[in-house]
Amino acid sequence: MKLSPLLFILVLLAMASSGSHASDPSPLQDFCVADLASPVLVNGFVCKNPMNVSANDFFFTGLNIPGNTNNNQGSHVTTVAVNQLPGLNTLGISLVRIDYAPLGLNPPHTHPRASEILVVIEGTLQVGFVTSNPQNILFFKVLNAGDVFVFPIGMIHFQFNPSPNKNTVAIAGLSSQNPGVITIANAVFGSNPPINDQILAKAFQVDKKVIDYLQSQFWVDNSS
Template identity: 65%
Template sequence: MAYDHHYAVFTSFIALALSACTLTLAMDALQDFCVADLKGSPTINGFACKDPKTVQASDFSFGGLHIPGNTSNAFGSKVTPAFVTQIPGLNTFGISMARVDYARGGINPPHTHPRATEILTVIKGTLEVGFVTSNPENRLVSKVLRKGDVFVFPIGLVHFQRNTGHRNAVAIAALSSQNPGVITVANAVFGSKPDIPTDVLAKAFQVDRSVVQKLQAKF
């Protein structure tokens, strides 16, 4: 019994120590910054660091979010990112931003960010926004936002925005990753290279193969 007690105490201590180490590694930075060396490829946790002696103020700034995006496209929207590729100083910090412009009736089509939660603030106009919960519920959570309103899109969930006002709209998004990624649902499903087999998509969407072929042709 004494052996069992000591073993239980020992294993509890080890578990606590490992938890503390994990928290330390996850939270404590070992340097002031790790400005991305964009000439190399991303590693498992971001880009390699530039030599700190070569870092400039320009590595931490970006001057593009005041410029309206060109919304003359099929969706009537334009995303202007301020990710690590635009601001190398964001590397490893787990944050980024984007500006989204919407023409009248424009949409930011259903998409996901596989590596980030997004919080969106309406700067101008009126937007209908929403996300869909996971299977099997697949419940749409949506709301109409006006200037100054804020909405959160949980990480990995399919979400969208639509301009429901009578003029152009603008929003600023903040994301919990320096490289959040984006998967536009229609592009991924109907525009993959090579194509997802037509019969697979026909069965998945419960439509005729000719419908799938028409959709694939658009992408």
């Protein structure tokens, strides 16, 4: 699928402006390409020796390739974060492509370290996020190609393709080199080891058998 250059520019400009206010630490040098093989553990990645850096450390290819949506959610997230593009280390930005099959869902989730700006490239999306307690207000919108929506950092949000016969594609920029993702259902019902079913039964005000059923399901990671 050919992506509009104008929409790519829109996303990149938004990412560049968000990077100046990113939650990640600001760089103190021209670049700090992540040394993904280093045994040293820091908040991020240690820098590769600049003498060993090449243009490939700042390069990623394949974002034009549709992701495999053949899963229970009908969606796929192709991530371009520091683990895929080491040159992003310390820059406070990353990028994802999201493919949605007809009626595909990117289920409710949060990014603990990043705000997100999303632009629809093709198709239609129903999107929304929920504010924190006690208000829990849902902000909801239907987006078409060229429309942009922002999800504030840490808010539970989702995207759904309402079309029964057309695919949807979106590109999103995030204000962290490693934004992280917590998919709500996966975390609550698919944790390892499982959360005590009595705790969840009381939390959700349902019978314990409902919790046992939910914990027995296979919870899909749509980024794999």
